[in-house]
Amino acid sequence: MKDTKTVLILGGGVGGLVTANLLRKKIPRDHKVILVDRQANHIFYPSLLWITINSRKPEDISKPLVKLEKKGIEIIQGEITKIYPDSHEIEVDGTRYSGDYMVIALGAELAPETIPGLTDGGYNFYTLDGAERFRKAWNNFKSGKLVVITSTPLYKCPAAPYEAAMLLEHDSRKKKLHDNIQVELYTAEPGPMGVTGPENSNAVRQMVEQKGIKYFPEHQIQKVDVSSRQIVFSSGAEVNYDILAYVPPHRTPQIVQAAGLVDSSGWVPVDRHTLETSFSDVYAIGDVTGIPLKLGKPLPKAGVFAHYHAEVVAHNISVKITGKGKSTRYNGFGSCFIEIGGGKAGFGRGNFYAEPVPHIKMYKPRRFWHWGKILFEKRWLSKWF
Ligand SMILES: Cc1cc2nc3c(=O)[nH]c(=O)nc-3n(C[C@H](O)[C@H](O)[C@H](O)COP(=O)(O)OP(=O)(O)OC[C@H]3O[C@@H](n4cnc5c(N)ncnc54)[C@H](O)[C@@H]3O)c2cc1C
Structure with a gap:
């Protein structure tokens, strides 16, 4: 047999x-x-x-x-x-x-329920259902403060919350609501995409801040007071919001x-x-x-x-x-698009296993990389199905 x-x-x-x-x-x-x-x-x-x-x-x-x-x-x-x-x-x-x-x-696994008030107070844009619910609320949002937040320093796609803030800021411009909507970004981590090194992290921070988005790193969320629409951080600081989009804790x-x-x-x-x-x-x-x-x-x-x-x-x-061929090894290579809005994206790639620190080269935002991401998406959904 x-x-x-x-x-x-x-x-x-x-x-x-x-x-x-x-x-x-x-x-x-x-x-x-x-x-x-x-x-x-x-x-x-x-x-x-x-x-x-x-x-x-x-x-x-x-x-x-x-x-x-x-x-x-x-x-x-x-x-x-x-x-x-x-x-x-x-x-x-x-x-x-x-x-x-x-x-x-x-x-x-995403665990938003581990932070009191988060599920009821905001939108989890890390799920399809949450992103859809956020989209509907955002479409009706004409003025006030949008807060984008990360719940813990470790989450998938370290670029995503920064991209989200920039894409939404650009969207408010496109809808001519920019004067009425303020975008603020609070993160548990000390800076964007820290694993890629301080230079790249600063470059992403600049992309965010150049758009007029107020960025507050090292803010660890503790709870959300849903009725007063207030975020309480572990430092005791409090921030009000009108609409909240969050990256939930991961486990x-x-x-x-x-x-x-x-x-x-x-x-x-x-x-x-x-x-x-x-x-x-x-x-x-x-x-x-x-x-x-x-x-x-x-x-x-x-x-x-x-x-x-x-x-x-x-x-x-x-x-x-x-029994045919030779075994192979993963060498630590990785890459990532960073959408900034307005049909542009940056791109980073390199060796994450390089020591003592990863060697990552970041390419400035251009239309080319945005189209690269669109092409990647189309290819992904046809190639594997
Ligand atoms: C908003 C957002 C933007 C992102 N952008 C990028 C990007 O630009 N570039 C990039 O590289 N990555 C990006 N990512 C991250 C990327 O999607 C994940 O890192 C990737 O999907 C991880 O792949 P995985 O196979 O490990 O897990 P997943 O793709 O999460 O797959 C896990 C699967 O397991 C199933 N599953 C789990 N538990 C059970 C169970 N008990 N029984 C049955 N099924 C189960 C789930 O349904 C799921 O389909 C992004 C993520 C998000 C949320």
């Missing part, structure tokens, strides 16, 4: 989607590739920011995962309630599935914690080059991982890293299954 293998991929976001596609191409059809996600649709999250300013509709940035079945990828839509990394098994809505290899790509999904996959960092430790966990043939990729860097900050959580992790893991599993 032929030795057929099953690869279980947990999560159909960036990392899971790429792993499933690449593995399916690399290993013969008699081996199974199973992808499990609670959501019916894959969402291209970088475009959520364009949802908030009416540049995209939810259907423009979503694709049904079930489309992957025509390629020979089995899709299970359901809630993963348990992970058994020792035996490579999972439970999905009460049914057990097992595999020979397991790729954990469950991302980061490892609880099922990943319960499976004993997490260390004291709160995330899943992996070999930073192969994404192997401490369990044999169990890999973790993307936002769920905690990869410390020499400078004392972790590798940022971003789709670009989940994507490159997936390439390495798909390749190495295929080498193990087929």
